Every structure is written in structure tokens, then in C-alpha cells.
Amino acid sequence: MANAAVAGTGLLLAAFFVFYLGRAGGSDLRRFVTDLVHVPIGMLVTALGLRVVLRGRGGRRIRRAWTFITVAFACRLIAQVLWFLEDAVHGPPEFPAGADYWFIAFVPFMFAGLLLLPDERRSRVERIKLSLDALIVAAGASMILWYLLLGPLFVDHDVPVHRVAVAAAQPVGDLLLVLALAMLMMGRSAAADPAVRLLTAAITLFIVADAAYGYLQLHVGFGGGMWPDLFWLSGEYLLALAAHRTYRQGREAPRPAGRLGRINWLPYGAIALAYAVLGYLAREQGMYPLGGMIIGAILLTVLVVVRQMFVLRENHDMAVTDPLTGLANRILINNRVADLVAQPPRADRCSAVLLIDLDKFKPINDTYGHEAGDAVLQAAAVALRSVIRSGDTAGRLGGDEFAVILRGLPDSATAERIAQRLVEALRTPVVLGDLVLGVEASVGVAVYDGHEPLEADQLLHRADLAMYAAKRSGRARYQLYDAELDPGARDAELRRAIENDELALHYQPVVALSGSTGVEAGEIVAVEALVRWNHPTRGLLMPGAFVEMAEETGAIVPMGEWVLREACRQAAEWSGCVPGADRVRLSVNLSPQQVKQADLPAVVTGVLAETGFPADRLLLEITESTALEPDEQTISRLEALRGQGIRFAVDDFGTGYSALSYLSRLPVSILKIDRSFIAGITEQPRARRVAEALVHLGLAFDLQVVAEGIETAEQAELLAAMGCGFGQGYHFHRPLKPIAAVEALRAVLRTA
Numbered sequence: 024m025a026n027a028a029v030a031g032t033g034l035l036l037a038a039f040f041v042f043y044l045g046r047a048g049g050s051d052l053r054r055f056v057t058d059l060v061h062v063p064i065g066m067l068v069t070a071l072g073l074r075v076v077l078r079g080r081g082g083r084r085i086r087r088a089w090t091f092i093t094v095a096f097a098c099r100l101i102a103q104v105l106w107f108l109e110d111a112v113h114g115p116p117e118f119p120a121g122a123d124y125w126f127i128a129f130v131p132f133m134f135a136g137l138l139l140l141p142d143e144r145r146s147r148v149e150r151i152k153l154s155l156d157a158l159i160v161a162a163g164a165s166m167i168l169w170y171l172l173l174g175p176l177f178v179d180h181d182v183p184v185h186r187v188a189v190a191a192a193q194p195v196g197d198l199l200l201v202l203a204l205a206m207l208m209m210g211r212s213a214a215a216d217p218a219v220r221l222l223t224a225a226i227t228l229f230i231v232a233d234a235a236y237g238y239l240q241l242h243v244g245f246g247g248g249m250w251p252d253l254f255w256l257s258g259e260y261l262l263a264l265a266a267h268r269t270y271r272q273g274r275e276a277p278r279p280a281g282r283l284g285r286i287n288w289l290p291y292g293a294i295a296l297a298y299a300v301l302g303y304l305a306r307e308q309g310m311y312p313l314g315g316m317i318i319g320a321i322l323l324t325v326l327v328v329v330r331q332m333f334v335l336r337e338n339h340d341m342a343v344t345d346p347l348t349g350l351a352n353r354i355l356i357n358n359r360v361a362d363l364v365a366q367p368p369r370a371d372r373c374s375a376v377l378l379i380d381l382d383k384f385k386p387i388n389d390t391y392g393h394e395a396g397d398a399v400l401q402a403a404a405v406a407l408r409s410v411i412r413s414g415d416t417a418g419r420l421g422g423d424e425f426a427v428i429l430r431g432l433p434d435s436a437t438a439e440r441i442a443q444r445l446v447e448a449l450r451t452p453v454v455l456g457d458l459v460l461g462v463e464a465s466v467g468v469a470v471y472d473g474h475e476p477l478e479a480d481q482l483l484h485r486a487d488l489a490m491y492a493a494k495r496s497g498r499a500r501y502q503l504y505d506a507e508l509d510p511g512a513r514d515a516e517l518r519r520a521i522e523n524d525e526l527a528l529h530y531q532p533v534v535a536l537s538g539s540t541g542v543e544a545g546e547i548v549a550v551e552a553l554v555r556w557n558h559p560t561r562g563l564l565m566p567g568a569f570v571e572m573a574e575e576t577g578a579i580v581p582m583g584e585w586v587l588r589e590a591c592r593q594a595a596e597w598s599g600c601v602p603g604a605d606r607v608r609l610s611v612n613l614s615p616q617q618v619k620q621a622d623l624p625a626v627v628t629g630v631l632a633e634t635g636f637p638a639d640r641l642l643l644e645i646t647e648s649t650a651l652e653p654d655e656q657t658i659s660r661l662e663a664l665r666g667q668g669i670r671f672a673v674d675d676f677g678t679g680y681s682a683l684s685y686l687s688r689l690p691v692s693i694l695k696i697d698r699s700f701i702a703g704i705t706e707q708p709r710a711r712r713v714a715e716a717l718v719h720l721g722l723a724f725d726l727q728v729v730a731e732g733i734e735t736a737e738q739a740e741l742l743a744a745m746g747c748g749f750g751q752g753y754h755f756h757r758p759l760k761p762i763a764a765v766e767a768l769r770a771v772l773r774t775a
Contacts, residue, residue: 025071029267032067035060036260043253057252058107064259065100071266072096079270084141089269091136092222096262098128119189127189130196133226137203140219158202193237197230218272221265228258347397348404351418356426359416360479363428367473374430375438375470378486379407379445381423382463382498391458398455399423399462406448410441426486435470435503442466442501450499465493466501485509514576517569520556521578521585527555528589529758532767533610533729533751536743547771548749549608549642552590553758554582570614579614584626587611591636593761601765603772610642612674618645621656624663639668642693646674658688665690672729676717686724694721698732698752705737715745722746 039060043053072093076086102125109120204223232254343355351359360376368374381403388396400423407417407425416428427445432438449464467490469482485504493502506512520526533549535542542548556564573579594609617623631638643664661671672693673686686694696717703710714730721728730742733752742750759767 025074025267025270028067029071029263032064032260032263036064036256039256040253054110057256058103058110060256061103061252061259062100062107064256064263065096065103068259068262068266069093069096069100071263071270075266075270082141084139085269088136088139088141089266091132091139092266095129095132095136098125098132099259102126102129123189123193127192127196130199134196134199134203137200137207137222137226140207154206193233197233200226200230216272218265218268221261221268225258225261225265228254228261232258345419348401348419350404350407350425351416353418353420356416356418356420356428357479357483359418359428360482363430363471364477364479364482368431368471371433373432373435373438373470373472374428375432375435375441375468376482376486377427377429377438377442377445377469377501378420378467378483378490379403379425379427379449379464380490380494381425381449382465382494384423384462387460387462391455391460395455395458395460396423399453399460402451402453403449403462403464406451407445410444410448426483432470435468435472438468438470439501439503442468442503446499446501463499465490465498467491467493467504468501469504510572510576513572514578517556517573517576517578518581520558521581525557525559526582526585526589527557527760528586528593529553529555529760530764531751531758532756532764532771533749534755534771536730536739536747536750544743545755545771547607547768549610550594550764550768551610551644551751552586552612554586574614574616577616579616580620583612583614583617584630587627588630588634591630591634591641594640595634595636597765597768601768601772604768605640607768607772608640608642608670609636610644610672612644612646615646618657618660621660623660627664627669628667637668639670641669642672643669644672644674644695645689645691658690661690675731676721686726692726693729694724694726695729695731695751696721696747701730701732701738701742701752702734704741705735711741714742718742718745718747 039056042056047053072089075089076093079086079089102122105125106120106122109122204226207219208223232251235251235254343352343358344350345352363374363376381399384396384399387399400419403423403425404417404419407427411417411427411429414430418426418428420426427441429438429441445466446464449462453460453462467486467488469485469489471477471482485508488508489502489504492508493500496502502508506516530550530552532547533551535544535546535548537544554566554570556569558564570579573582590609590611594604594607597604597607613623620626627641627643628638630636631641645661665671670693671689671691672695673689673691674695675697676694694717696714700710700714700717704714705711718728718730727749728747729749729751730738730747731751733739733742733750733754735754738752739750739754756767
């Protein structure tokens with residue numbers, strides 16, 4: 024709806040321009056139409072401003088600024104309605120008209136709104152410099168307005184005081200708006216905001232039109248339908264576009280443009296304009312006494328400004344250049360990366376950030392001294408310059424770390440080729456006196472194509488992750504960033520998998536190996552829940568592909584809770600539909616991080632209460648690494664759960680640095696021997712003796728022993744002969760989907 028209103032108003036304005044510039048109709052009709060067109064445009068502007076204030080998605084600061092701006096719109100709308108009634112209906116009014124007071128009221132609200140628009144934070148010194156620059160601009164503008172409007176007003180003694188005050192209020196108000204615009208446009212982030220640029224253009228048109236209106240009032244009189252109306256109408260339409268753009272952007276503050284040391288020409292332009300006016304006024308003066316002095320003052324000021332330009336440029340170069348290598352420094356690199364993400368490449372192009380770290384640089388620096396280290400860094404800078412294009416940026420971030428920014432690449436393969444050339448160029452030995460210093464580099468490449476929004480630090484972080492991956496892969500190579508390298512991205516992906524029900528459970532039965540355990544041999548006594556990930560693009564993933572990642576990122580805690588809840592829910596359903604299933608225990612793995620959670624007892628009991636699964640049929644498996652150093656809090660949590668009937672098993676026994684003391688300290692009742700001790704027991708006497716020792720060790724601690732990874736009948740028979748009561752492995756059952764697990768339970772329990 025708003026889009027249509029803005030477009031329709033644009034068409035109305037275009038039609039009016041054709042009407043006006045085509046000189047259609049008489050002067051009365053032109054005045055009537057011109058005054059009338061202001062009203063609907065003013066209504067649209069006010070309505071769009073209200074939409075930003077009431078429904079805008081921007082933050083509190085931007086809505087507060089637009090509240091003042093919208094009040095200014097409303098004042099202008101009232102002024103336009105009154106002017107239409109006074110000028111078009113009743114004839115040209117006498118100055119000051121009622122509308123003039125509302126036009127003046129527009130200024131303080133717009134001034135406040137412009138100053139309240141959010142911009143980047145500044146230091147006290149930066150705020151002072153900005154204020155001085157803005158005052159220079161306002162001073163230059165004041166000279167123009169004094170010559171055109173204020174001066175003639177104050178020297179005309181025949182004009183009543185109140186008319187002088189009203190006439191002077193408009194140019195003084197325009198000076199305030201010039202000051203606000205100068206401060207706004209010299210701000211780095213506000214000036215980069217399209218909505219702010221539209222506001223600036225609109226207010227600039229208003230100031231030009233106001234100055235023309237005041238000048239015409241002083242010299243020939245003013246009535247509706249004169250050329251300043253074209254500037255006012257254009258400015259009003261730009262205000263509508265600014266409000267519409269602000270609503271669509273819907274953000275707290277614009278992204279900083281990030282260009283350090285960029286010279287802002289507004290103050291110097293104001294100085295040039297002021298001297299132009301002074302020179303124009305002095306054209307009638309003789310060379311003596313004022314002419315030569317004015318020319319000298321102008322020349323001196325020009326020389327001072329030129330010198331200031333060179334100083335600023337020199338300071339800028341010093342601020343953004345690494346003194347040792349002559350490359351860009353960290354500040355300039357950060358700003359160039361900010362520019363890169365602020366202006367995404369074209370659809371068929373991409374950009375890239377490369378981070379380069381010299382391998383084996385520290386031994387050179389430590390062994391041969393800083394002179395040798397500096398020579399290596401300077402040679403690396405030469406190598407970088409020899410590879411990159413003239414429009415690319417190479418910089419030194421500090422120490423032996425460099426960066427390269429590549430723009431306008433056809434594809435990511437080009438970035439990889441450049442990275443490979445950098446690796447090869449940086450292999451060139453460095454000769455220092457009698458020394459030949461060999462150095463290599465690891466390069467991380469992060470490609471940016473604009474398809475996803477990124478901040479500058481995120482892009483640099485990606486290149487950094489890729490660079491460290493290159494080092495881990497053997498150094499002296501490059502690595503292209505991939506989401507798999509980013510723990511944060513992997514963590515987010517895995518947590519989304521939990522939320523989107525992409526995880527699934529398979530169940531592997533545990534069977535009795537002999538009748539000595541109280542149940543018949545081959546009967547299923549437990550099922551172990553094993554998690555799988557139905558990845559949307561990579562298919563079904565086994566735990567080895569993501570559990571370690573989940574441990575690193577912390578996603579293992581919500582994932583473990585999901586596994587416990589889902590396993591208990593499904594096992595509780597089986598008890599109602601499979602006769603005898605209520606005798607089968609459910610085994611669920613606990614990660615080390617879960618065991619360390621203070622709320623573990625509450626989580627487990629909450630899941631049991633929610634699913635209705637009995638506590639005495641739940642078996643929680645903890646890894647040997649968790650059991651090796653049990654603190655008092657861990658023991659207390661496990662004891663609290665055992666008090667409810669839950670049993671514990673030590674999984675993968677024998678793979679860690681086993682300390683037998685924990686078997687007596689922890690409330691465990693089952694020992695699961697790792698598959699690595701089972702694999703060779705039929706062929707290797709030593710492996711058989713080790714497995715038998717582990718079985719007897721578990722029995723010595725009065726623990727039930729489960730052997731994992733049984734793949735043949737011969738292995739099962741040997742373990743049963745050793746006294747191992749239970750087994751698990753492909754010889755009996757592979758991990759089964761829930762439906763297949765139910766069928767296996769029915770088949771075995773029916774015959775038991």
C-alpha cells in the first residue's frame with residue numbers, strides 16, 4: 024500500500040512538473056494548482072513518518088529521532104494547508120502570513136530530529152572536531168544568508184520590528200538546519216545511510232527555496248506558483264522517500280562506512296564559498312585599501328588549506344601503513360574489509376580475504392635475532408606485492424601475520440589459485456649476509472559473495488579458522504574456509520538439528536551369553552540407544568561424525584537430553600505392545616559434560632516422570648574418562664540417581680588410563696569391555712588372556728560384565744566360558760531402527 028502511495032505521488036509530482044514547466048494555464052491557475060499539490064504530498068510525508076514512529080522495526084533511538092522529524096512534517100503540513108487557503112483561495116496574503124509561523128515551527132523539530140539520528144560513538148576529541156567543522160560550514164552559509172537576507176533586513180529602518188523578526192527567523196532557522204546537516208553528513212555511518220542522504224537532499228532543497236523566497240519577498244514580493252515551489256515540492260517528495268526507506272530498513276543504526284582518515288570537504292567548501300562572496304562584494308572596491316588585503320587574505324587561506332591537506336594526507340598514510348614493510352596496517356585492513364562487506368560484489372563476482380601466517384618464523388627470530396626476522400618480514404611483503412593485482416590490498420596485521428583483500432574475482436577457484444601462488448612465492452629463501460633463511464606460510468581463504476550477511480570481523484574470523492586448519496594439515500599450504508571448520512557454525516547446525524527433529528535413535532540389543540545369568544542364553548536383556556543424524560544434505564550420519572563436535576561445542580548436553588527423553592518414550596511404548604518387554608532394560612549413554620551438570624538428577628527424574636518409564640529399568644552408561652577422576656559432586660549426583668533405582672555402567676572399559684579405585688568409589692553395577700579387547704581373542708592367545716583378565720576383574724568387583732563388539736559365534740562361546748554374562752555386537756544384532764527393534768523383541772521374547 025505504501026509503495027503504491029509513494030509511486031503514485033511521484034507520478035503526481037512528475038505530472039505537475041510537466042504542467043508547470045509547460046506553462047499551461049494562466050497565473051491564477053498555476054498558483055492554485057501549485058499551492059494545492061503541496062497538500063497531498065505533505066499528508067503522505069506525515070503519514071509515512073507516523074508509520075516509522077508507530078510501526079517501524081528500528082530501535083528506540085531511531086524512533087525517537089523520527090518522532091521529532093514527524094512533528095516537523097506535521098507543522099509543515101499545517102503550514103501548507105494554511106498557505107493554500109490564504110494564497111490560492113483568498114489571494115496573496117500580507118507578510119507575515121499565518122502559514123509563515125508554522126513554516127518556522129518546522130525548523131526546531133527537524134533540527135532536533137536530525138541531531139538525534141543514531142551514529143557511531145565518538146571520543147570527546149572527535150566530537151569537538153566534528154562541531155568545529157560543522158560551525159565552519161554554518162559560518163560560510165551565514166555569510167551568504169547575511170548578504171541575501173539578513174543584512175538588508177537589519178538596515179531597513181522602515182520595516183516593523185515584528186516583520187523583521189519573522190523574516191529573520193527563517194534564515195536563522197535555515198542556518199540551524201545547515202549546522203545539523205553538516206554534523207550529520209560528516210558522520211561516517213550516518214552519511215552512509217541512504218535514508219539520511221535523502222533527508223539531507225530534501226533539507227538542502229528547502230534551504231535553497233527558503234533563501235529564494237526571502238530574497239523575492241524583499242525585492243519583488245512572493246506569491247504561490249513561483250519557481251521556489253519546485254524546490255519545496257521536490258524536497259517534500261524526498262522526505263517521503265526518506266521515511267519510506269527508513270521503515271523498510273528497520274534497524275537501530277546504519278553500518279559504519281569504515282574509511283579512516285577520509286578528508287571531508289564540507290568545511291573547505293564552505294570557506295571557498297564565503298571567500299567567493301567576499302570577492303564578489305569587493306569587486307567594486309579599489310585596490311587600495313581593501314582590494315589587496317582581501318586578495319592576500321584569500322591567498323593566505325588557500326595556502327593554509329593546501330598545507331592542511333598535505334598534513335592530513337601524511338597523517339593518514341602514517342596511521343594506516345606498517346612502518347617496517349610499507350604494507351597496510353591492521354587499521355586499514357579492518358576498514359577495507361568493512362568496506363568489502365558493506366558493498367557486496369555483483370552477482371557474477373566475489374571477493375576474498377586471505378590471512379597468511381609465516382611458518383617457522385619464531386625460530387628464525389629467536390636464533391638469528393630481530394634483524395633476520397625483519398628481513399624475512401620485508402621479503403614476505405615483497406612476495407605479497409608480486410602476486411596480487413594493483414587494485415588489491417596487502418597488509419601486515421602484526422608479528423608474522425599478513426592479510427590480503429581481493430576484490431572482483433570471477434569465482435572462488437581464482438582466490439584459491441592466488442592463495443597457491445602466495446604459498447609458492449613465500450617459499451623463496453631469504454638471503455641475509457651469509458645466512459640463507461628458509462620460510463614458508465600457511466594461508467586461510469574466506470570467500471565473500473554477498474549471498475549471506477556478514478560483518479567484517481566474521482569474515483576475518485573465517486579466514487583465521489581456515490589458516491589454522493592449514494597449519495594443522497601440515498603447514499606450507501592454503502585452506503579454503505568451510506562451515507565444518509567453524510565450531511560456532513557447526514554448533515548452530517547441530518542445535519538446529521535437535522530443534523528440527525533431524526536426530527533419530529537406533530537400538531542395539533544386549534543378550535545373555537549363558538544361562539548362568541538367570542536368563543536363557545540368547546535372550547535380549549537390554550537395548551542400547553544409539554543416536555544418528557539424518558542430515559538434510561549429507562544423509563544419515565553415524566555418531567563418529569558429530570558426537571565429538573557436539574562435545575567440543577557444548578551441544579552434547581541438549582542432544583543427550585533429547586536422546587534420553589526419546590529413548591524412554593519409545594521404550595515405554597514397547598512395554599505396552601510387546602509381551603515381556605517390561606523385563607528389558609534401556610541403556611542410554613551420558614556424555615562427560617552431562618555428568619558434570621549440577622541439574623543432572625532433576626533432568627533424569629523429570630524425563631522419567633514425563634515418559635512414564637520406570638527408573639529400575641534405566642541403565643546410564645558413563646565413559647571411562649568420566650570415571651577416572653570422580654569428584655565428590657559427581658559421586659553425589661550419581662548416588663542420588665542410584666537411590667531411585669537407576670543403574671550405571673562403565674562404557675569402553677580398558678581404553679583409558681584405568682584406575683581401579685573408581686570401580687569401588689562410583690555406584691556402578693555393570694562393566695562394558697571395549698570391542699578392541701574382543702577382536703583378536705579367537706586367534707591371539709595374548710588377546711584372549713587380556714580379555715579374560717578384564718572379565719575376572721569385573722566379577723571381582725561384583726559387577727555384571729558385558730562384552731562389546733562380538734562378531735562371531737566363536738567369540739561369544741569363548742567369552743561365555745570366561746564367565747562373561749552378556750554380549751553385544753553384530754553377531755547377535757546390528758543397531759536397529761525402532762520398528763525393527765520391536766520385531767526383534769517380539770521374536771526373542773516370544774521364544775524365551
